[in-house]
Amino acid sequence: MDLEDVAWLDGPDGRAALAAATAYDEDAHARAAAGDPTAVDPLRAATALRRARADLTPARAAAVLTQVRLRRRARPRLGDLTARLLLTEDGLEQATRPVVADLRARRYAAAGAAHLADLGCGLGLDSAAFARAGLRVTAVERDPVVAALAARNVAELGLAHLVTVVVGDATDPKTLGAVLDDVDAAYVDPARRDPSIRHEGRARRVADPESWSPPWSWVERLAARVPRTAAKVAPGVPHELTPEGGCATWTSVDGALVEAELAWPALTEPGVRRAAVVVRSDADAPTVERSAVDLADEDAPPVGVVGSWLLEPDDAVIRAGLVAQVAQRVDGRLLDPRVAYVTTDRDVDVAPLATRFRVATALPYGLTALRAALVAANVGHVVVKKRAIGVDPDDVRRRLALPRAPGSAVVLLTRIGADPWAFVCAVQPGA
Ligand SMILES: C[S@@+](CC[C@H](N)C(=O)[O-])C[C@H]1O[C@@H](n2cnc3c(N)ncnc32)[C@H](O)[C@@H]1O
Known part of the structure; x- marks a missing residue:
């Protein structure tokens, strides 16, 4: 993009071309959402724009299509402002x-x-x-x-x-x-x-x-x-x-x-x-x-065995080094000094600083043992989460291959020392 492109995109002709291309894009995504897998196709979008605006040079058509693509990508991040902004890839x-x-x-x-x-x-x-x-x-x-x-x-x-x-x-x-x-x-x-x-x-x-x-x-x-x-x-x-x-x-x-x-x-x-x-x-x-204290002066939180609740602190809390403070708020302890899972027996919710799960079963992690525990609990659907352990949650979920059953659970996988552990929790955070 150069200065001339910016001036044109901001002028009446550029705005009209951008509005036409945006309307086409929104229509295509609505059709895609309704099940048409071919609806969103950059080549088709370019052809549609050329047909609607045969007067556009290829460079201007490309500038318009780039804005449409960037705005689509920007929306989750920039929200309602997106439709009013002109963007660049690096700028976004x-x-x-x-x-x-x-x-x-x-x-x-x-x-x-x-x-x-x-x-x-x-x-x-x-x-x-x-x-x-x-x-x-x-x-x-x-x-x-x-x-x-x-x-x-x-x-x-x-x-x-x-x-x-x-x-x-x-x-x-x-x-x-x-x-x-x-x-x-x-x-x-x-x-x-x-x-x-x-x-x-x-x-x-x-x-x-x-x-x-x-x-x-x-x-x-x-x-x-x-x-x-x-x-x-x-x-x-x-x-x-x-x-x-x-x-x-x-x-x-x-x-x-x-x-x-x-x-x-x-x-x-x-x-x-x-x-x-x-x-x-x-x-x-x-x-x-x-x-009020530097991270280096922070007291380490206590470490102990799993209680009735497991709390998963928000990443901002972890990076700010405030896990110990959150543990203190809930009168809790870590399962392992280097893993940011807090456990407590107290029924205290500190959302959104941490998401909490009610622990139903704790067991040393092995796929067979975990599967047996879930089947015995009538669980047919699991969400697997992990921290500080080298497993792929999707892979674990697939390999569990649970038979159809009415129950749901969240499984938290982590390690305590060198040992892998699984915690089967009630599905609703806070439940
Ligand atoms: C991270 S971006 C700023 C994003 C902006 N805060 C926003 O939310 O849109 C940094 C910008 O600083 C500009 N920049 C880098 N070094 C600069 C300098 N020495 N003088 C002026 N601008 C500079 C870059 O061109 C880039 O656009």
């Missing part, structure tokens, strides 16, 4: 989910930020959230096409009056100096992918924080100039990168770990060093678990 992979961006933006607003520099704004999803929270935003993006898309996206969302997009390299002292002159907060979502190395069409992830763009040492220098600074980072970020007096937060959405964030003290609640934010789309507000 890196875009922050609006639900998470809005939570962050509200924290900046609560900390008194009024004008924020979004340094490396990508397609503008975070900038838009900051503007929705009432902040003015100066967004810097070094890729001119991505910058044009960001400007177009915030305008489409009705936020252009709050967001100025600047094309430039944020690490260039002149560009940065001009931007920082007038802001009281900064946010960086460094590019953590290398577009020159692709695997299955996706840019390869870069693990070393010094190889992110901008690099981590640059972000630290920025925070020394702008106290209200936070950065979005990969969930695998080491705890040691947490700024002195700041907070590391891991966020999950509907059970999937989506990001981590490192915030400097001016954006940190007093005394909070680690947090897990667990977002559920069926809940009005996220559930937040916080700790």
Whole structure:
């Protein structure tokens, strides 16, 4: 995509072509959902668009079809905003989910930020959230096409009056100096992918924080100039990168770990060093678990035998190192010091920080013994889950080959020390 494509896609002719291709795509997916396996076919979509819009050059038809494909892929992640955005492949992979961006933006607003520099704004999803929270935003993006898309996206969302997009390299002292002159907060979502190395069409992830763009040492220098600074980072970020007096937060959405964030003290609640934010789309507000101590100073949870309940902590809780806190809340213990299954005899629900299962049977794991236990319990249908054990749950379920029976169960497979164990649990979490 180039700047001309962006201008055309944003103009009346491009919008009409995109609307026609989207209508065709939606119809095709409706037919596919109704059982027509040939309905969704990129070649047919291209032919249909050519027929409807014979005037389009192949390049423009391709630009339209790419947007339709990207929007379809974006919908689960970007939700209702998707239909109003223009996207790129790499931009979509890196875009922050609006639900998470809005939570962050509200924290900046609560900390008194009024004008924020979004340094490396990508397609503008975070900038838009900051503007929705009432902040003015100066967004810097070094890729001119991505910058044009960001400007177009915030305008489409009705936020252009709050967001100025600047094309430039944020690490260039002149560009940065001009931007920082007038802001009281900064946010960086460094590019953590290398577009020159692709695997299955996706840019390869870069693990070393010094190889992110901008690099981590640059972000630290920025925070020394702008106290209200936070950065979005990969969930695998080491705890040691947490700024002195700041907070590391891991966020999950509907059970999937989506990001981590490192915030400097001016954006940190007093005394909070680690947090897990667990977002559920069926809940009005996220559930937040916080700790005032560094992971290295955390007391190890007790270890003991299985009780009446097994709890599977959310991934954000695990990455934030808060399993011990969750265990404490339920007066629980771990089955194994290195495996994040908590067990307790107390009937306490801490959802969504952990999903709990009522244990019916515990046995050393072997396929034959497990099958016998399930058959004896009249279980004909199982969901198999596992942690810290080298089995494929689908394969186990298939090989169990349970005879028809009315009962259902969840089977949790794990190891205790070196020994594999199976826990047969009631099917409803919390039941
Ligand atoms: C992870 S993406 C940002 C995504 C954005 N937060 C969103 O939710 O849409 C990082 C962006 O930073 C840009 N970038 C990387 N290094 C930069 C630099 N030195 N100056 C300006 N932009 C930069 C990249 O081009 C990329 O678009």
